[in-house]
Amino acid sequence: MSRRPWISGARDRLRAAPRYAVDAALAALVLFAVSLPWIFPEHGGDRLSWQGWLLGAATAVPLVWRRRAPFATAWAVSAATPAMAVLHAPPPHVMYGGFVALYTLAVLGRPWQRRLMLAGWLCGVAVTMTHKQEPQPYEYAFQLLSVAAAYGFGILARVQRAYTAELEDRARRLERERAADAERARAQERARIARDMHDILAHAVSLMVVQAEAGPVVVRSDPARAEAAFDAIAASGRDAMTQLRRILGVLKEQPGAAVFPQPGLAALPELVRRVGASAGLRTELRTTGTPRPLPPDTEIAAFRVAQEALTNTVKHAYASRAEVELGWTEEMLTLTVTDDGRGPAGTPGGHGLIGVRERAAACGGTAEAGRAPGGGFRVVVRLPLSADRQAAVG
Structure with a gap:
């Protein structure tokens, strides 16, 4: 040794x-x-x-x-x-x-x-x-075997060098692939964080702007309503700060720090209620079919999609009513957000709707946005359950 x-x-x-x-x-x-x-x-x-x-x-x-x-x-x-x-x-x-x-x-x-x-x-x-x-006869055998041995040792060294070079090349390729995978993972994580921060800030700021615009109008005629508007602004700001702290806490990865889960479908009724109360919309949440377990990231994506769609309704639609529908089947969750407004100005391709499509694609699903048949604007996202998701992503 x-x-x-x-x-x-x-x-x-x-x-x-x-x-x-x-x-x-x-x-x-x-x-x-x-x-x-x-x-x-x-x-x-x-x-x-x-x-x-x-x-x-x-x-x-x-x-x-x-x-x-x-x-x-x-x-x-x-x-x-x-x-x-x-x-x-x-x-x-x-x-x-x-x-x-x-x-x-x-x-x-x-x-x-x-x-x-x-x-x-x-x-x-x-x-x-x-x-x-x-x-002597043995000298013939000695010299011939010596020549063959020298040649044989050279061939063995050649094979060993080729094998070592192949291993080193494979190790370099694996290292490059690992670096590329790590870079792709970092890019995907940055894109996910950017989408989350966009959804959180856009939603909170939209509600705050609506309430801030309504506050001065009713501050003299209806002080109670004005006070409720300012309370809604404060609540939206606090909620945004809480969710941003969660994201930043994950980014810092401080040992011993508490990591709060991101909101999922369980938080959807509260989101619909809060948007209706803050923006003065008539909101409704409907569920058809039998709810089934979803992967955590798919559940988060469904919540963020509904949040982004309702944010667009508040910012661009000038709507009086918004409806969120969860349609469950054995293979698919279909999330539909419909309002009676006019939808985003111009072509529906803003950053919010792009984020909706990216979230759906990341979960193996699809997203559509456009005019609803009966008027208004509609966002439809189809997210496969776990079995179909593997097939879609693979």
């Missing part, structure tokens, strides 16, 4: 070192190895000549460029190694430079280069051994 960090650290430092420095050191090591017969001649064997030493150096020096030009390096080493045997230099007992060159070509070379060089070395070893004085 204690050796692994040391080996891993040494390997990392070796990989971080300059390539030419590493290859030059490797070439010097090979040159020292091929010079050993010169330094320590064998008794009774062929003495290494100076021509043989130069040819041995020719098998080591090209290794400096082994990674920049692996095929050319392999050719240079392949030419110098059998030349020692032909000239009776004599040939080395171990072909150090050849093994390094063949390993490098197996790692970095093209397929045809690798195969050509492997076949050439196998044939060259067999021919070279015939020029050696009194070669």
Whole structure:
């Protein structure tokens, strides 16, 4: 266990070192190895000549460029190694430079280069051994197996590098995908918060404007009604502040802070009543079918859609009556808000109605807004229940 960090650290430092420095050191090591017969001649064997030493150096020096030009390096080493045997230099007992060159070509070379060089070395070893004085049978097997082993280790290193590169590329792709997913999630959350704040502020400010305009008119003739108008302004402001604090509390994510749930369909009757009382509208909430459980975000979306539609009625419709209808089926909740006013001025494409469509689409539903058949303005939103929602969103 204690050796692994040391080996891993040494390997990392070796990989971080300059390539030419590493290859030059490797070439010097090979040159020292091929010079050993010169330094320590064998008794009774062929003495290494100076021509043989130069040819041995020719098998080591090209290794400096082994990674920049692996095929050319392999050719240079392949030419110098059998030349020692032909000239009776004599040939080395171990072909150090050849093994390094063949390993490098197996790692970095093209397929045809690798195969050509492997076949050439196998044939060259067999021919070279015939020029050696009194070669032993085991020497043939040793040299041939050594060549095959060097090539095999190179192929294994090549496969490992390709596998590592694929893993690193996959990790980079996953990281980019995670970053993109996180950015999309942040964008969706910002859009949701913007819609919530728009709905809260637009609704509260609209009611406050209506009451503020009515207050001065009745302040002398009907003080009680004027007082009720000012109370409605204060209540709308307090309600808006409460809901905004909820949203900001979620954004801050303070540990230990209380997180209040956003309003759902249970708060819809109070919303309809408050809008009618504050804006002087005759409001009505009707329910058809059997209510069913909704996902939390779908329930919030239904409440916000009704709130936005009633806000538009107060701001733009000049209506005297507004009706909210919840139509339940086994697959769908249909929310319809109808008034007898004229609807928003111009094309129905303001930010409020865009938010209505976005909320419906986020829940896998649809939204329509336009003139009602019998006059007035109508907003219809269809929100699927959980099973259909998965199919719609997926």
